[in-house]
Amino acid sequence: MADLDFKTFEGQALAEGFDEVLERTWPPDAIVESHTHPFAVKARVVRGEMWLTVGPDTRHLQPGDEFTLARDELHAERYGSAGASYWVARRN
Template structure:
C-alpha cells in the first residue's frame, strides 16, 4: 500500500493523525500490550510481530493492525524499521 492510500484508510477508520516511528536494528521488545489499537504502514526496513503462537514478518509496503490490549512481541530487522502509525484509543468498557 502507498502512503497516501494508507493515510486515507486511517481517516476513514477514525484514526487520529498518524506519526512516523523509527526503531533501531536488531532490537526485540518482549511481550507487552498497548491501550490503543495500532494500524501501521512499513516505510523502511522490516519487523516481525508475534501474537499468540504466530509470527508474521512485515516489509516495506506492508500494513499491520494490532488490537488494543493484545499481548504481542516485536522484533526489528537488521536495518531497523520505520513505520507510519495511527493509534486509536480503545473505548472504556
C-alpha cells in the first residue's frame, strides 16, 4: 500500500461508503486542541508527521500511516516542524 495514490485512496473510500474525500495540509507546529467532528474519518498521512491523541493514547503518525475516528470522537492533533498533509475521507 506504500504506492497508494490519491485517486486510489478516493476510490476505495467511496466504495466503503465515505461521501467526501480531500487533502488537508497543516502548517509547521500547528496544534489543534481537543475537538470532535460531525462525521466519521478515515485518513492517511502523506507528508510530514503528526501526533493524534484520542483519550489517554497518543499516536505518532508519519507518511503511510492511517487512522480512523468515529463521528463525534474527542481528539487532539499536533503537527511536526515541517507541517503535515493527509488524505481524509469523511462519512457525513
